[in-house]
Every structure is written in C-alpha cells, then in structure tokens.
Amino acid sequence: MSDATRSIASPPRRGRQGRPGRPGRPVGRDRLPALALVLAMIAVAFFALPLMGLLWKAPWSNAWSLLHKAGSLTALRLSIVCSLWATALSIMFGVPLAWLLARVEFRGRGIVRALCTLSMVLPPVVGGVALFFALGRRGFVGQYLDRWFDIRLPFTTAGVVVAQTFVAMPFLVLTVEAALRQFDRRFEDAARTLGASRWYVFRRVTLPAIRPALVAGAVLAWARALGEFGATITFAGNFPGTTQTMPLAVYLALESDPAQAIVLALVMIVMSFAVLIGLRDRWLGAVTTRSA
Template sequence: MSGDRPRTTRVPVVLLVPAVAGAGFLVLPLAGLLARTPWATLPQRLTEPGVLTALRLSMVTATVATLLCVALGVPLAWLLARVDFPGRRLVRALITVPLVLPPVVGGIALLLALGRRGLLGSWLDAAFGITLPFTTAGVVIAESFVALPFLVIAVEGALRGSDTRYEEAAATLGATRWTTFTHVTLPLVAPGIAAGAVLCWARALGEFGATITFAGNYPGVTQTMPLAVYQTMESGDLEGAVVLSLILLAVSVTILAALRDRWLTAP
C-alpha cells in the first residue's frame, strides 16, 4: 500500500475562491516589486559601494547571530524537551515572546537591559568598558534576540519527535550524558538544527525594528540591508529602495525554496 496521502482532485468553489484570493494577496506585492525594478540599471546599482557595504554587513552579522543562537538555543531546546522542571511552560512562553513582540519594543527592551544605563549594560560598561548599543556587536545582539526563538522551536520540535530509545541504549551501554548528547542526540536532530539555523539566519538578515532602535543606522557600522532600504526610501530614491528590496527578496526566496522539500517530506 502506498504511503502517500490521498489528494483531492475536485476543489469546492467555496474553498477555491478564497484560496486564490489569499494567494493573490500575498503574491501581488511581490509582483509589484518585480514590475518596478529598474532592470536596465540593476547591475550598476548592485555594485554601488553603499549597497555592497550594507550587504556585507548584513551577511556577517546574520551569520554571527546565527552561530550565537545555535550555541545558546540548542542547549535551551534540549532543556525544554528533555527536562521536566518547575516553570517550564512559563520559560517556553517567555522564549517565544520575541516572535510576537513588536521589534521596536524589543529594541527598547534591549536598551533598558544592555544600554550604558541598563540592568546589565551599566555593569559591562563600568567593569569592562564594553558598550553594545550603536555598535556592530549591537546589531548581532538585536538580530539574535529576534531570531533565537525560531531555532529553539525548531530544535525542540525535532527533539520531541526523535526516538529516545537510542539515547536510552547509549546510557545503558555506559555512555555519559555528554557523550550521549554529542554522539547520539545531536546526529538524530541535526536536520532540525540545520532547518532552525537557516530560518534563524533569514530572520536575522531581515531584522529592522530592533536593530535601528538598539544599534542605530550608521553606514558601515550598523546599517544592514533593511536599514539601507529604509534610508534610501526616505531620501526619495524609490528605484534604489526597490533594488535593495529585490536583493532581500532573492535571498528569502532561495532560503524558503531550499527548506520547502524538508517541510513537505518531514514525518
């Protein structure tokens, strides 16, 4: 017997009409972006120094933020999935808050926590002379704050769906918890970690609100691609903003296309 799910060949009109309208609602703005793209001058605009600088900064900060999220998020996801401790539901709820929190509010919260007069920032400044706001490191912090929940959710879901019998067998054979985690658990959930990391990277790449609030918009230092789009649009250069937006759109589509097969074939 085939394991494929049955597919419906006849779609009721009552479902088809709103489905087509919903798809059109999402695709139409993208079509408008492509229609207004200045294709004739596109190569010249893509090689402008400001564009390349913002793109390079975006790529670097998004990558560093993703590495930070993996280092912090994988152990956190394991804790939520494998350890039953008091307040676990509350911790999980707090971790997912950045998903629904307006990014600007997140930026303000970061300022109050890590700014020079913040809860932790004042101590960092006084003890080590470390100032995070309005620096490239601040961009990484802002991107990590909004992207970390994506990785935690993906990895926790993979951990909950994995077969724990392999971990139990390793423990029975005398493996330590660390050995079991590194040699059994991580390989089992590696696809989930990879998917979560890619989504985390894409979210960090497109972050705007928390970045501009916490790190500012300084070319070459904190101006990432989304901030460059905003500044270009504010200056009245619509075509320039379209070109920058097209770059982000191309990256986003590539990321989603790469992950689509995994989502569809996941058990």
C-alpha cells in the first residue's frame, strides 16, 4: 500500500534492472563495517544453533504420535488460552498504568515504576512464592478471597493466568510508556481545543499513534506469558488440564520421555515463530515504513 503511494509521489523510479525495492530500505547495506557484520553473524548463530540442536534431536519418524500422546494437546490448548487471557489483562490494566507513568507527575513515580516492573527481574519462582503470600489461601489478601468470595487461585487455571500476567505485564507497560513519552502531545492538545472529550482524544488520537508500540508490547507480553514456567509451577502447581501448560509439560516430559519433550518444544517454537513473523509484517513493518 505504501509502495503505491510512494511511487506516485516520486515519479523517477529505480533502475529497470533492479527489483522495485521497498521504500525506506537502506541503500548502503554492504557498507556495514566488517566487525559489526561478524558480530551480527555470531549473534544470529547464537540464536540459530540451539534451535538447530532441537531440530537435529527431534524424533521425526514418530513426531505425530508423540504429539497426540496423552496430555500434549491439552497442555497446548491450556497454554494458548492462558497466555491470551494474560495478554488481554495486561492490555486492560497495563495501558492505563503506562499512561499514568508517562503522563501524570506525582511524588514517588520512579518507585511506582520500579515496583510495577520488578517482576521482570525477579526470579519467577520468587514471584510465585510472593503470589502465595499475597493471594494464596493463607495469603493476606487471599484468605479474604477464600472466606468471603470462595475464590481460590492456587491450583486453578485462573491462578495460571494470574502468574502469567504478573510476569508478562511489565513488558507491555514499558513499551507503551516509552511510546507515550515520545508522542507529540500537541496533537492531543489540538484535538482538545477542537472540543473532543478526553476519552475521545485517547481513543482517536493517542491510541492510533501508539498502536505499533501497543502491538509490540502485547506480543512481548504474550511471548513471556506463553513461556512462563517458574511462577506457574510454584503458584498454580502442575496438573494436566487445569494448570499444566506447555512449558510445564515439556519440563516433566524431559524426565520421562525426552523425545516427547522435544516435539512439544518444537510446537511451541513454531507457534511463536509464526506469531512473531506474522505480526511483524502485518503491523509493525507497515507502520514503521510509513512513519519513516
């Protein structure tokens, strides 16, 4: 789409022999310093090699039957459902939080920001234990949830979602906050002077402007939720069908049936890969080239 607009705007086309290159594509690609290229190659190999290791060890001949072995698909479904819930909750609470941190001046803002992103650096198992003390059956909030509302989070699917949201939301908050800070507030001010309500401005001016960051943040949060292990097994436990997500299934299968563990791991990788590539082209790629 942006290809077409650009070619109309700038009639002198590129050489006929060349492919109709994408606009905004760096011309001097081969001018990258040799050292940087070497380091970049090492980085690529660093990520590619472990993946190749999995592919190399994968039991291709009976992969299909291993995937259908008891529990695998249940764990996969549970992982998808829980990680999507965690992403939705992260967006619902994380965007207002990012807005608060980016736009509202208040004492102790730095402390609040550090507090809300602490779970990124906290070992997940510690996070799980902390959730126990707060929301467990004997936790200082959890005991009232249990007594008054009959809500118990440990050992439930809801507990998995809570654990995943706890570790995933900071990724969305930080990404969206950075975008809100970079966004030129004069657009919002202009809309306000034209009579738009605060909510209308947020929905029609601010939100579209930060959409790439929101999508990027949501993807990061989703990916983190999907791979969550430590907080989940500590806080929610491990039971097929209710709390055993893919990472837990992979971990337990590694002890009893390594071949099945590899198949499950590959399924997760393929799924994540598809999402990362798909979203990049559909959302992030398109938006960045347009704004560039």
